Amino acid sequence: PERRAALGVSLPLLQRDYRFDQVWFWGCIQGVRGAYYIAEGLGPDRAAPRSRLYSLNCLDWSLLTPATKEMLALAEHVKGRFQGDPSFEYSLAEINTEAAARLTVSGKEPVMKEEARLIATIEQIDRAVGIVPRGAFVKTPLGSVHENRHFEGLSLVEAKKLSSYFHFTDPVNLKNKTLLEKADLDPSTDFLDSLEHDIPRGSWSIQLEKGGAVVVLRSLLWLGLTFYHVPMTKQFGYVYFGTGEKNLDLPFML
């Protein structure tokens, strides 16, 4: 409750300071010694890269730089929990000597800061499992993505199907669909990848709580990502509460 109150106070301030259109509370990554609270701010185009901010106490927020490919590649090698201290440095020499050698060649130190790892992890999570219901967003002919004001929520039947949820990132599989499937699609709303073809199969768990009043999807690949949607209304959202580690044992666990 204390943190909720603090968030209620600081997020609107963020919106004012950074001139965001919308500010979302993204979630919380638990470190060993402390937790990071993450918020995202969006400009008018919802599909543009989002600016992310983190805070250790829900009151003071610091902007994170956008993720680069190097950061993503390095973050894959670093395993284990987050420490909870943003200036902590992981010594890459122990973990992966190749990457360390590459870095020393280019003149940088072979360490990875926890902040960079945080950025990369958030980016990975968003890319892999950031989902929205079908029809919630429309693409304008200009290419920018907006919320669909006509979206009234999925029906109960649709809400149980994995195909009614999309990844909110650049589509990868869309072009591979057959012409037959493409004919059914509506290009303004179906411009994103659906969840049906996620590898491995069954990496999402759909549950109806309260007898269908709320649909909850939990990702099994990133344990802790929860997406909720109230059918027949416009409410939906996702949040991450967890340790910030990919669940690599998923194939064994299904």
Add this chain to the structure above:
Amino acid sequence: HGPYQPHEPGYGLDQPGYSPYEDEIPDPRARMLAIKNAKAYLLKTSTKSGLNLYDHFANILTKILDEQPTNTVDIIENISKDVKCAQFRKKMDTLRDEHLILPTFEAAEKRKALFVKEGGEEQREEVEEEMPTLPNVMETAFYFEQAGIGLSKDESYYIFLALKNLINVQPIQTCRFWGKILGLEMNYIIAEVQLQEGEEEEETGEEGEGTTAEGEKEAEEDEQKEKEAEPPKSTYKPPPEIPKEANGTGTNKYVYFVCNEPGKPWVKLPPVTPAQIVCARKIKKFFTGRLNAPVVSFPPFPGNEANYLRAQIARISAGTHVSPTGFYQFADEEEEEEEGADTYEENPEFEPPPVAEMVESLATWAHHVKGILKQGRCVWINPSQKSEENEEDDEEEEEEEGEEQQEERGPPLLTLISEDEGMKDIPAWTAQASTNLIPEYSVAILQSNRWPGAYAFASGRKFENIYFGWGHKYSPESHTPELPAPVQAEFPSGPGITETADPTVEEEMAFKVAQEDALAEAEEEEDEEGEDD
């Protein structure tokens, strides 16, 4: 025709000078004809749906002007679709929609049943001595909420009522809300319960019958094997089965009831056997939510999901149930060895240390559940004691094996959690205070890093443990499944089955010459040689 309204498509066409075709059709009569043709085209009825474009446009524009949404031009296609759908529904007016019984309503009914009080409850108040203690779930939920952990208040209340139902149905001494384990299709809500004495003896009867049936089967198989001499008897002897701990002690100290949602009936989980715990340590599987689902894994898990769930609950309880140091003390301080230290009782002289101290040093917390040894039990047992039923040969072999298995010592009962090992550089526990701004009312919160999802809080004399999570242990390295056992050696080679090179022709001739003297033997040997070939 009448003067066109501004929203009608023909507006402006009848004004001289504004028509788009002005330069083409200067003649007014021809223009009127063009307008009529255009309108007739718009009024053309579609062969598919019976609508015409003119009416459709009129409807759309009416709707837009009525509702006046912002950025209309962006959503005009959707509006058009909606209007078409509206048209479609009107045709089906004659059929009334069946009132769908959504699962929402069924669930709501079940929950309502929780709220209904039984009629005979007033009489029960007289028998207060035997009333089991219902845990104050809401109070616990409040403390955990200070830390940001827990379920919503509604759900906590439903669980509260469901626990009350459980107590009314089963003869229960003490009861506690253990936690919630998430599953793929459904989740589990788990209650830890201590049954009243006398209720637990039913289980042993069933087991006795099970073992005698197995004994008979084995006898039959042995007889069959002796008759068929050819296939050699398998020298594989399964390791002796380690008996499970009796109900009420060790891993089976508490009985667990689960239900998928509050309102559904509670199901009792079977007691756990050491084999199940040993196997559960090696596999990592998600729970599906159905208790009778099979657990497909390697090594094969002996049991279905109910057993796996019970085994995980036992491991989590043994690993993460903690209380402030000193809250519990041994009944008899002399019996501090592993065998006798099964009982503990509340220490009446316990003075709770301040919250700040509880957060800073982990030595203020202690486990109050026994750790599980590698064998899968809390109290080590020597398996060679079981060899009374077997033959003498087996006894000798098992005694040798028994010597190899050294007596396992687990940590004694009330160890401080500061002695828990961490993994790599991660400590086993993380302690925090719930709030730094209001230290007078803050609560000490403990999070387990070995079992993510296990939390404990302490505030003064109150403390509680709870678990919310997927039910798996944390390991920094990836899970590696156990390799299959090495392939068994084939039966030992002997003269009867060893392959030898067939004798060459010269050798045979030499042999024949040597045997020409003994004619009687030669005939037999020819037969033998014929067989060898």
